[in-house]
Amino acid sequence: MTDKYAVIGNPVEHSLSPRIHRLFASETGHALTYKGFYSERDSFVESINIMRSTGFLGVNVTIPFKEEACALADSCTDRVVEANVANVLSFRDGKILADNTDGVGLVKDLEENLGFSIASKDILIIGAGGAAQGVIGPILTAVPASVTIANRTTLKAEALARKYEDNHLPVRAVTIKELENHEFHLVINATSSSLHGESLDLPVGLLTRDSLAYDMMYGPSAQTFLNSAFIAGATRLKDGLGMLVEQAAESFFIWRGVRPQTRDVIKTFRQGK
Numbered sequence: 001m002t003d004k005y006a007v008i009g010n011p012v013e014h015s016l017s018p019r020i021h022r023l024f025a026s027e028t029g030h031a032l033t034y035k036g037f038y039s040e041r042d043s044f045v046e047s048i049n050i051m052r053s054t055g056f057l058g059v060n061v062t063i064p065f066k067e068e069a070c071a072l073a074d075s076c077t078d079r080v081v082e083a084n085v086a087n088v089l090s091f092r093d094g095k096i097l098a099d100n101t102d103g104v105g106l107v108k109d110l111e112e113n114l115g116f117s118i119a120s121k122d123i124l125i126i127g128a129g130g131a132a133q134g135v136i137g138p139i140l141t142a143v144p145a146s147v148t149i150a151n152r153t154t155l156k157a158e159a160l161a162r163k164y165e166d167n168h169l170p171v172r173a174v175t176i177k178e179l180e181n182h183e184f185h186l187v188i189n190a191t192s193s194s195l196h197g198e199s200l201d202l203p204v205g206l207l208t209r210d211s212l213a214y215d216m217m218y219g220p221s222a223q224t225f226l227n228s229a230f231i232a233g234a235t236r237l238k239d240g241l242g243m244l245v246e247q248a249a250e251s252f253f254i255w256r257g258v259r260p261q262t263r264d265v266i267k268t269f270r271q272g273k
């Protein structure tokens, strides 16, 4: 029987993950299937149980189930314990193992694909939900000068920052208002504002011409934030397509023990193929 994998989410029909993993499978010569699996919001555990009982070996987990995936697992890697969210589940020997490859995917995309070195840079993350939680630890391992978290609900940003501040890491929370008169080398949108058709008000001067504005979403969903970033001063604008492909490659490595090449896959999607 061919090995089975999937991405589970709600919504899931527009996910590029099935196409990405099929490209990885053909590149590495691995025989597997990978499909999108829709789950009702209140049926995540049942959906996972169905997948396990029908022979799936692993799943990627996307919005809105990353926190539930973390809670459901029998064992979690250190990066899941730290982030409290998981985007990869492996089903082995009757157990569920959780990992998080979003953060390493983002760092790889920034440093290797986009040539943006995080070391000594001032970084702003907007948002304090699961998407932000998943990437702060890996960003810190690349030794930035500072990581600032700004969120509409300030208390959430403060709670997230405190975890790192308590360990003497250079993370702080600010209110959106306090962003005025601050400049960052990299501004990452980790909010879901564009999913609700809303834009973020970024103060002019937040980004300079040399700064990079990065949306963790890809395609049209990233455009609202990137337009705001352009108006706020940035000329380097990137969506999260590279991050998506890199986190997928790390997931593939966890499941299959082989790390696929990513550059041509990113290029294929950038060319709209």
Ligand code: ATR
Pocket (backbone or CB within 6 Å): 063, 064, 126, 127, 128, 129, 130, 131, 132, 151, 152, 153, 156, 190, 191, 192, 193, 194, 196, 198, 199, 200
């Ligand atoms: P997830 O955990 O999947 O990332 P979430 O918990 O809903 O999703 O978090 C989404 C993030 O986007 C939060 O930081 C949220 O801000 P709040 O904590 O204030 O809710 C942010 N967000 C969503 N819509 C937003 C909007 N219109 N403007 C600003 N921030 C928004």
